[in-house]
Structures are given as structure tokens and as C-alpha cells.
Amino acid sequence: MKFVYLEDVATADVAFKAEGKNLNELFENAAMATAETLANTKTIKQKVIKRVSIEEEDIEQMLYAFLSEIVYLKDADLLFFSKFDVTINNGKLVARMYGEKVNDQIELRTDVKAVTMYMLKVENKKDKCCATVVLDL
Amino acid sequence: MTDVPKEIKKISDHIWEIPKTYKKGMNVSARIYASEKLLNGMDKGVFEQVTNVACLPGIKKHAFCMPDGHWGYGFPIGGVAAFDMEKGVISPGGIGFDINCGMRLITTNLSLKEVQPKLKPLVDFLFQRVPTGVGAKGFLRITEDKFKDIITQGASWCAENGYARKEDIQRIEEYGCIKGADSRAVSEKAIKRGIKQTGTLGSGNHYLEIQTASNIFRPEIAKRFGITKPNQIVIMVHCGSRGFGHQVASEYLVTFNKVMKDLNLGVKDRELACAPFKSKEGQDYYKAMACAANLAFVNRQVILHRVRECFSETFSKDPEDMGLDLVYDVAHNIAKVEKHNIDGSKEEVIVHRKGATRAFGPGMPELTKLYRDVGQPVIIGGSMETGSHLLVGTETAMNETFGSTAHGSGRTMSRTKAKQMVQGDELQRKMENNGIYVKAATMSGLAEEAGLAYKDISDVVDTLEKSGISKRVVALKPIGNIKG
Numbered sequence: 001m002k003f004v005y006l007e008d009v010a011t012a013d014v015a016f017k018a019e020g021k022n023l024n025e026l027f028e029n030a031a032m033a034t035a036e037t038l039a040n041t042k043t044i045k046q047k048v049i050k051r052v053s054i055e056e057e058d059i060e061q062m063l064y065a066f067l068s069e070i071v072y073l074k075d076a077d078l079l080f081f082s083k084f085d086v087t088i089n090n091g092k093l094v095a096r097m098y099g100e101k102v103n104d105q106i107e108l109r110t111d112v113k114a115v116t117m118y119m120l121k122v123e124n125k126k127d128k129c130c131a132t133v134v135l136d137l
Numbered sequence: 138m139t140d141v142p143k144e145i146k147k148i149s150d151h152i153w154e155i156p157k158t159y160k161k162g163m164n165v166s167a168r169i170y171a172s173e174k175l176l177n178g179m180d181k182g183v184f185e186q187v188t189n190v191a192c193l194p195g196i197k198k199h200a201f202c203m204p205d206g207h208w209g210y211g212f213p214i215g216g217v218a219a220f221d222m223e224k225g226v227i228s229p230g231g232i233g234f235d236i237n238c239g240m241r242l243i244t245t246n247l248s249l250k251e252v253q254p255k256l257k258p259l260v261d262f263l264f265q266r267v268p269t270g271v272g273a274k275g276f277l278r279i280t281e282d283k284f285k286d287i288i289t290q291g292a293s294w295c296a297e298n299g300y301a302r303k304e305d306i307q308r309i310e311e312y313g314c315i316k317g318a319d320s321r322a323v324s325e326k327a328i329k330r331g332i333k334q335t336g337t338l339g340s341g342n343h344y345l346e347i348q349t350a351s352n353i354f355r356p357e358i359a360k361r362f363g364i365t366k367p368n369q370i371v372i373m374v375h376c377g378s379r380g381f382g383h384q385v386a387s388e389y390l391v392t393f394n395k396v397m398k399d400l401n402l403g404v405k406d407r408e409l410a411c412a413p414f415k416s417k418e419g420q421d422y423y424k425a426m427a428c429a430a431n432l433a434f435v436n437r438q439v440i441l442h443r444v445r446e447c448f449s450e451t452f453s454k455d456p457e458d459m460g461l462d463l464v465y466d467v468a469h470n471i472a473k474v475e476k477h478n479i480d481g482s483k484e485e486v487i488v489h490r491k492g493a494t495r496a497f498g499p500g501m502p503e504l505t506k507l508y509r510d511v512g513q514p515v516i517i518g519g520s521m522e523t524g525s526h527l528l529v530g531t532e533t534a535m536n537e538t539f540g541s542t543a544h545g546s547g548r549t550m551s552r553t554k555a556k557q558m559v560q561g562d563e564l565q566r567k568m569e570n571n572g573i574y575v576k577a578a579t580m581s582g583l584a585e586e587a588g589l590a591y592k593d594i595s596d597v598v599d600t601l602e603k604s605g606i607s608k609r610v611v612a613l614k615p616i617g618n619i620k621g
Contacts, residue, residue, distance in 0.1 A: 005553060007551060007553055007554065008551055008554075010208075010551070011180070011207060011208060011548050011549070011550065011551050012207075012214075012341075012342075012548045012551075012552070013552070014552065014553075038271055039271070039272075061391070064391070065391075068387055071383075071387075072326060072330055072380075072384065074271065074272065075330040075331070075333070075334065075379075075380035075384075076326070076329040076330045076380075078272055078274070078333075080272070102272035106272075108270060108271050108272055108578065108579060109271065109579060109581060109582070110270075110271060110340050110341060110552075110579070110581075110582050110585070110621075111270065111271035111339055111340030111341060111621065112271075113234045113235055113341075113380075113383040114234040114383045114386060114387045115387065116210050116234075116408060117210075117390060117394070117407035117408055118210050118406075118407070118408050120407070136210065136234045136383075137340070137341045137552070
């Protein structure tokens with residue numbers, strides 16, 4: 001499982017649980033869950049690469065900041081993404097995000113106002129990492 | 138099965154109190170305005186969250202929840218709380234991510250008979266001219282400096298730049314400008330995120346609706362608000378500060394969580410992070426929130442300008458000849474410094490309303506002279522299938538709830554569940570058969586907003602009327618809707 005949307009966590013909004021075999025994969029899958037909420041990622045071509053780097057000791061705050069970046073770029077640069085490469089090392093995240101500017105070919109879904117801190121949790125275990133995230137729509 | 142705590146006490150048929158003893162740390166009791174039926178239907182988040190709010194420093198009288206209350210982030214939706222200016226706090230969770238999300242109502246002198254034949258082209262035209270949904274761009278092309286002017290001046294900028302009639306400004310809460318807005322408290326990112334979006338509706342439950350006056354309850358007051366006859370056409374707009382406000386809220390949530398950690402304030406819920414109102418962080422957030430609130434007033438005003446253009450082209454008449462007068466614009470996600478009677482004397486407090494509307498009664502000096510003798514118009518939006526209401530603020534609201542009332546009907550079903558139960562295209566056809574023509578950015582988005590996902594608005598409005606915190610003026614029925 002990469003991610004699954006959770007029922008009845010946030011009535012008016014969207015909640016998901018993402019997994020990965022390590023933190024990098026977890027962050028990539030959480031990013032995909034966020035991107036899928038905004039648009040059908042199968043319809044987004046990978047024409048633009050956007051680099052993002054975040055320094056943050058707290059892993060939950062790092063996830064909040066990273067997903068907030070996807071939400072930010074959707075409005076500031078009208079960019080939508082369908083692939084993410086994430087590397088996390090010693091409190092530093094570097095990500096390459098692949099996507100394109102909004103156009104008629106992209107099947108848009110719903111707007112996300114913000115990533116919330118409600119129930120925001122990252123579990124970092126030896127063989128599996130998982131996170132729950134709630135997005136405010 | 139109900140989630141109502143057993144400690145709850147009945148104060149009257151429509152007021153319920155959770156005592157201070159319910160939870161450790163409560164500074165005041167919590168009061169919920171609801172009929173027994175609405176109370177029993179409330180989710181347990183409401184009781185948990187309204188009592189969390191009651192624990193915040195400097196809270197006055199009670200933590201309130203309105204009849205449309207449901208679980209939110211930090212405060213419940215429908216939450217109202219006032220805090221001491223010196224000892225109290227400000228909390229982004231008491232305002233919401235969509236700062237100054239609000240409602241606006243516009244009257245016309247057109248009848249249903251006149252509009253019906255042109256309804257479809259009119260709705261199609263509005264859908265084309267008022268951008269909706271994710272990824273939409275507004276039509277205002279502005280520089281960063283101009284954007285900074287807009288967020289500090291609010292709606293008066295629209296009047297100076299040809300997007301408002303002079304009299305529109307009189308009919309906006311706080312005359313469309315929250316004082317104290319300072320663009321220096323706003324990040325570059327927030328500006329970049331919002332600069333292209335002025336004049337866009339957004340997504341989710343935001344909409345622009347053509348409605349008819351279906352039932353006039355208080356004709357004298359309705360007349361003052363510009364509604365004189367049954368089936369008169371009005372327009373309702375529901376939207377907020379778009380990405381700009383969302384970014385302000387997201388960034389200050391991080392700041393406030395750090396402040397909470399530094400001040401060693403135990404955090405019950407990260408979404409309920411707060412800072413002393415008079416602290417640097419508290420003041421910075423207030424200045425930034427005021428900027429976002431002003432942008433939302435501008436956003437709704439620019440949309441009204443577009444509405445006037447669309448009506449004018451569709452009916453080949455001057456907008457003035459069709460009325461298209463603003464009745465009022467109210468914020469329902471905001472914090473404001475207001476004067477209220479507390480324990481017999483007037484006191485300045487910082488009132489938070491989250492999914493709650495100001496409902497000032499007659500005689501309040503803050504109200505425009507136009508409505509000062511009758512009270513403030515209150516606009517309550519229902520689901521797109523069930524209709525909406527125009528009410529008026531009351532003295533009871535002034536005495537009991539810091540001049541506050543409900544804001545809408547409140548969701549009861551998740552978006553995912555609504556989509557499983559309803560197909561967007563089927564709903565569109567069903568609505569059309571019921572006389573409502575709807576255009577939506579996406580069919581799945583439409584399904585999420587189906588009437589069955591919301592509380593019955595008539596129960597909410599009935600509670601407001603019976604508890605006296607607002608009075609019914611006109612019931613409004615949708616005939617055309619565009620949504621994001």
C-alpha cells in the first residue's frame with residue numbers, strides 16, 4: 001500500500017494514511033496522496049522539475065512543510081505534480097517534484113486550502129514508516 | 138446513539154451548558170445553542186472542542202457553539218469566543234484556514250418570470266466569467282505593490298478603481314476594511330500565492346447562486362433590505378480569501394506552535410495553538426489576518442462587479458436598472474476587536490467567530506445608518522439543494538452571544554461518503570428537474586455538495602429564531618448555481 005484515504009476522520013475534508021519502507025518513500029507517497037486530491041495524477045505530464053529543500057528537525061513539521069509546498073505551488077505557479085523524488089538526511093529534505101502547469105488536459109479535482117496539524121503523525125519504524133495527514137478542503 | 142455528555146445542563150429549550158467541572162482547566166462553562174434534535178445529532182468533536190476553547194486563557198463569559206456546529210480544526214465550526222484584550226489570546230484555530238470566508242447577498246428588481254427564460258445562458262455566462270475550482274486565475278492583473286494596497290485598504294480600493302458603487306461599501310461588515318492590516322506581517326509567499334486569485338470563487342462548498350425570495354417572514358424588515366415581493370430574484374455569493382488567507386493561516390499555525398512550546402503552554406490540540414493577543418506574534422497574526430480579511434472583502438466585491446456585468450449583457454440593460462444592490466456582506470471566519478457588555482459594563486474584547494456570523498442588533502453604532510434601527514442583515518447559506526435564509530441581528534444576540542449567530546447548515550456526511558451515495562451527473566439532472574440549473578467545475582465536486590450531506594437548514598434557522606439570537610426575514614430558494 002502506498003496510501004489510502006480514510007473515511008469519517010474529517011467530515012468536511014480529506015484524510016489519508018501513507019506508508020513507505022523508509023522516510024523517503026513515505027514522503028513521496030504522502031505527496032502523491034496530496035497531488036491525487038488536487039487532480040488525477042495520471043493526466044499530469046512531467047514537463048517541469050521543481051526542487052524543494054526544507055530544513056526541520058521535527059519530522060512531523062517537515063512533512064507539514066513539504067506537503068504545504070505542493071499546496072503553495074498549485075496557487076503561486078499553477079503547478080500540478082505527478083512524481084516525487086525525496087531524500088531526507090539529518091534534518092534536511094531535498095525533493096524533486098515532476099509536473100506541469102495547469103492546462104485543459106489535466107483532470108482537476110478539488111482545491112486544498114491547507115495541510116492541517118490535526119492527527120498529523122509520522123511513525124518511523126525499522127521496516128516500515130507511516131503517516132496520517134488531514135487536508136483542509 | 139448520541140455523543141452528548143451526560144453532564145450537560147438544559148438552560149432553556151434551545152440553550153445547553155457544559156459546566157466548568159466537565160474538564161480540568163476550563164476557565165468558563167461552554168454553551169451550545171441547539172434544539173434537542175440538533176444537539177443529539179452533534180458529533181462528539183463539538184463537545185470536546187468547545188470545552189477545549191473554554192480552557193484558553195482570558196476567555197470571557199462562555200465558549201459558545203452555534204446550532205450548525207460540527208467538528209473543526211481547533212475550535213468547532215460554529216464556535217464563538219471572546220477574550221480579554223490584556224490577558225487573553227488570539228488563535229488561528231478560532232478563525233479557520235479560510236480567513237474571512239463569508240457571504241454576500243445582492244437584490245435585483247427582476248422577477249422569476251423575467252429571469253427564467255434566460256436562466257441557462259445567464260448561469261453559463263457567470264460560470265465563464267467568475268472562475269471556479271482549483272487552478273483558476275482571476276481577471277485582476279496587479280503588481281505586488283498594488284496587492285499590498287488592496288490588502289490594507291480593503292473594499293474602498295474597489296470603489297476607487299471602478300469595481301464598486303459608493304453605496305456598496307456602506308453595506309459590508311466593517312465597511313470592508315478591518316483596521317490594523319499591515320502587509321509587513323505577511324510573507325512574500327502568501328502574496329505570491331494570492332496575487333493571481335482575486336475574483337475567483339474557489340472550490341469545496343463555495344458558490345454563487347441565483348435565488349428567489351420564496352417566503353417573506355417579516356415584510357417591513359425585508360423591505361428595508363430590498364426584498365419586497367415573492368419570487369424576487371436575488372444573488373448569493375459564498376467565498377473567502379483564497380490561497381492568500383490559507384497561506385497566512387498555515388504559516389502562523391507553525392509560528393504559534395513554536396510560541397506555545399516556548400511559553401510552555403500545554404497544547405491540547407496543535408490546531409488550537411494560540412498566542413497572547415498583545416504579544417508580538419499575536420499582534421503580527423492579527424495584522425496579517427486583517428490583510429487576508431480585507432482581501433476576502435475585495436474578492437467578493439470584484440465578483441459582484443462581474444455579476445453586474447453578466448446580468449447587464451444577458452438582459453441588455455444597465456446594471457442600475459435591474460437594481461443589483463448589495464444587501465450586505467458578512468464574514469463568518471474572523472477575529473475582531475469589538476465592544477460588548479460584560480457583567481454590566483462595556484468592555485473591549487477580541488471576538489473569534491469561526492463558522493459563525495456577526496448578528497448585531499438594532500441601535501449598534503457600528504452598524505451602517507441604513508440598517509441601524511432594524512439590525513444587521515445576517516446571511517445563512519444552506520446546501521445548494523435546500524435553500525438559504527436572510528435573517529436580522531437582535532438585542533438578544535448582543536446580550537448573550539457577543540452579537541453572534543450561525544453561518545450555514547453544517548455538514549453531516551463526509552465528502553467520500555457523499556460521492557459514494559450520489560453521482561454528480563445524476564444530481565445535476567435531478568436538480569434541474571427540481572428547477573435548479575447548476576454548473577460545477579467538476580462532477581465529483583458537485584456530488585460532494587449534495588443536500589443529503591448537510592444538516593436541515595430549517596432546524597438551524599428555527600433554533601436561531603426561538604432562542605432569539607436572530608430573526609427570520611426571508612427564505613431564499615435556489616434556481617441557478619455555479620460552484621467550484
